Amino acid sequence: MISGSAAVQDRELYQQILGLKSPWTVSEVSLSLEQQQVDVFVEHPGGTKFCCPECDQSLPCYDHTAERQWRHLDSCQFKTILHASIPRVDCPTHGVKQVNVPWAQKGSRFTILFERFAVEVLLATQNVKGAMGILR
Template sequence: MQDKELYQQILGLSLPWTVGDFELDHEASEIGVKVGHPRDAKFCCTDCDAQFSCHDYTEERRWRHPHSCQFKAILIARIPQMRFLAHGVETDVPWAEKHSRFTIHFERFAIDVLLATQTVKGAMSILGTKWDQAWNIVARAVRRGKQRKQVTAMSRIGIDEKAFKKGRSYITLL
């Protein structure tokens, strides 16, 4: 397996996205993985599944990915802009949420680290992130969890009242 094919599998990229080139920075312990697509590639709208070609590109962006071979992995890509008739211009990528600078794989790993350390400061030191970045990852994870949650009716509810301090204060438990 070639290095580009290996990183294609590691990053979980599917067509039309492919690994293009690498930038290795020994001093910063980073490996930059350039991701691109063929010029004639068609992209699907996430809402209506209509296919359109690329209209324009954004400036080059970088996303943090979990470490690879002891190096901090960074995805580098120019996001194609698609002009959809119904929704206007979209700039989504399959490996990250909109406005996030972390891949979904990194955010999943970060949540595991946050759960294991039980503190944001401890997770920050392991992940090499800043305070705001860690809390933004938590906020996005909570939002995704709420979206997956299904509303179900409760079959039973229990209510109890408890008195404390010689009957002067009461608390109701549900």
């Protein structure tokens, strides 16, 4: 973990890199030189309302899922992993539902940007093994 003003700068940098908008913010950035990995932790302020994924009704947060991880595009040749606990809402019509997050499709283990890049790499290499090597 990075501390002080460097930590604030890192959080702001990854806020921009990930294109996160309110209410989502980067709360922590952790670098592991040994694993060659950057871990980016994302959260939202308490009291934030979210929309039911079925009907778009704005509702208070009911609870959160266990922390999930998504693979993002590499940062300076380091594997970048996004971490967040996804809010759930209790919709009067549809029941308890996990909200949609802006960085990934429902159920995906990859960010939208990583998925788009992976498709481009597959198209360019025309070879799954070659694409796997590039994507690590």
